[in-house]
Amino acid sequence: MSLHDEKKLLAETEGDAPPGDEAEAPGSDTSKKMTDEEIDAIKRKIRESRKEVHKKTETMISERFAFEEAIKRPYFHVKPLERGQLKNWREYLDFEISFRGYLGDEERIRILFERCLIACALYEEFWIKYAKYTETKDTYKVDYTRSIYDRACNIHLQKRPGIHLQWAAFEEKHGNEEKSAEILNKMVGLFPSLEIVLLRRINLERRRGHLNSALAFYKKAIITAGSTSTGSNLSIRAARFASKVLGNASEAEEILSTAVEKDPKNPRLYLQLTDLYMHQVPFDFTAVLKALNKALSAPLDLQDKLRFAQRKLQFVEDFAPFVTDLHEAEKEYSDLAREVREKMPKREAEPQSLKGEPDTKKAREAYTPALPTTAYSTSAATPYTSASYTNQYNYGSSYGTNYAGSTYNPATYQQGSTWYNQGSYGYGYGNYPYTGY
Numbered sequence: 001m002s003l004h005d006e007k008k009l010l011a012e013t014e015g016d017a018p019p020g021d022e023a024e025a026p027g028s029d030t031s032k033k034m035t036d037e038e039i040d041a042i043k044r045k046i047r048e049s050r051k052e053v054h055k056k057t058e059t060m061i062s063e064r065f066a067f068e069e070a071i072k073r074p075y076f077h078v079k080p081l082e083r084g085q086l087k088n089w090r091e092y093l094d095f096e097i098s099f100r101g102y103l104g105d106e107e108r109i110r111i112l113f114e115r116c117l118i119a120c121a122l123y124e125e126f127w128i129k130y131a132k133y134t135e136t137k138d139t140y141k142v143d144y145t146r147s148i149y150d151r152a153c154n155i156h157l158q159k160r161p162g163i164h165l166q167w168a169a170f171e172e173k174h175g176n177e178e179k180s181a182e183i184l185n186k187m188v189g190l191f192p193s194l195e196i197v198l199l200r201r202i203n204l205e206r207r208r209g210h211l212n213s214a215l216a217f218y219k220k221a222i223i224t225a226g227s228t229s230t231g232s233n234l235s236i237r238a239a240r241f242a243s244k245v246l247g248n249a250s251e252a253e254e255i256l257s258t259a260v261e262k263d264p265k266n267p268r269l270y271l272q273l274t275d276l277y278m279h280q281v282p283f284d285f286t287a288v289l290k291a292l293n294k295a296l297s298a299p300l301d302l303q304d305k306l307r308f309a310q311r312k313l314q315f316v317e318d319f320a321p322f323v324t325d326l327h328e329a330e331k332e333y334s335d336l337a338r339e340v341r342e343k344m345p346k347r348e349a350e351p352q353s354l355k356g357e358p359d360t361k362k363a364r365e366a367y368t369p370a371l372p373t374t375a376y377s378t379s380a381a382t383p384y385t386s387a388s389y390t391n392q393y394n395y396g397s398s399y400g401t402n403y404a405g406s407t408y409n410p411a412t413y414q415q416g417s418t419w420y421n422q423g424s425y426g427y428g429y430g431n432y433p434y435t436g437y
Contacts, residue, residue, distance in 0.1 A: 063099075067092040076118050086123065089116050093129065106139050124163040127152035131166070142174055153183075161187050161197055168200065177208055193226025195233060211246060222259075232266045235259035243276055252276055260294075267304040270295035274311070285319050296332070302340050309333040 034042075070088040073081065093116060096109050113130045120126045131148045134140040149167040157163050164187050172180040184201040191197050198221040205214040218238035225231035235255050243252040256273045263269060274291040277284060292312040296305055313329045320326055 121156045228263045232263045236272045306336045309336045
């Protein structure tokens with residue numbers, strides 16, 4: 001029954017019909033009249049339905065009243081919004097998105113987003129939230145989400161890289177790689193030294209299968225890097241790409257060698273260079289040892305040198321052909337460990353297990369860095385086998401297994417070497433744990 005029919009029925013029962021409805025239409029059957037009981041039942045049903053709608057409306061208003069009252073600036077202004085205002089918009093949107101059960105939810109959420117973006121037009125988090133919401137709903141088409149990104153990036157947030165990166169990822173996800181490249185090229189032009197923008201552009205080329213183009217982007221980004229640290233980070237990534245994806249170890253070695261010359265105090269470059277040699281097939285013991293010695297002769301901090309000495313000692317333990325190599329590495333490590341112990345403040349030199357303990361004399365005396373003192377035979381003719389020394393130095397069994405016949409597998413390859421990223425690596429010499437870089 002329509003609202004007009006309900007009004008007409010109520011008016012007839014009360015003796016006041018709507019204008020134009022006083023007389024019965026010609027040909028209508030007036031013999032069938034409703035009884036008073038039927039009329040009362042219909043009135044009661046109409047009132048109950050209206051009462052239910054009124055109750056639901058009242059509940060919805062009361063639940064939103066606090067949010068509406070907290071909106072102090074519903075219009076646009078270049079002046080930043082207060083934190084409380086931003087928090088209120090976030091909570092209001094989250095509440096409306098999670099609110100379900102009544103008709104018109106999607107339209108109400110859309111209108112609230114549009115209201116929010118009037119006052120918060122310069123805050124990319126709300127644009128991204130709106131775009132991601134519409135992307136997950138079947139009621140909105142791809143073009144609608146694209147229009148949100150277009151409004152945000154080309155009108156309100158033309159120099160905000162965050163939302164541009166989101167837009168580029170959205171376009172690539174939906175198969176529009178050319179548009180994604182166009183967006184990223186614009187950001188590279190605006191922020192030529194921003195590492196995340198450069199990496200997104202490079203990896204887009206990699207995913208498109210343009211591997212040589214990706215390497216060219218890497219080299220250009222290294223040259224135009226805004227800082228030495230950024231150039232070093234890009235060099236490490238470029239070397240990994242050349243080695244693991246292109247299979248060009250010589251190109252990777254050249255990239256890292258150039259980076260070491262520009263940033264000789266960066267220990268991560270020496271780690272990557274060592275890792276590169278460790279993964280080469282066939283395995284070259286001399287090349288790895290040369291990389292470790294290069295790190296030990298570099299102008300690094302004493303603690304960094306001690307870690308490299310520790311790595312060298314473990315490396316020759318597992319791979320050196322003669323025990324004299326182990327004896328020399330042990331002496332080098334012992335000298336560095338003693339120098340570090342003498343120059344470092346005592347509390348900094350303590351192992352992690354003692355830090356945070358009560359500063360008592362007993363606790364301080366409990367820590368005495370151990371130095372390797374075992375003498376080895378110096379006979380150059382005696383081949384060295386590591387079996388007899390494994391228990392004494394407590395080497396992790398996984399150290400040597402990470403490098404056998406390593407080939408690039410996109411399904412299993414992870415950025416970063418497991419050799420220098422594993423947390424337990426490096427324990428056993430002088431209680432100087434390797435904490436990673």
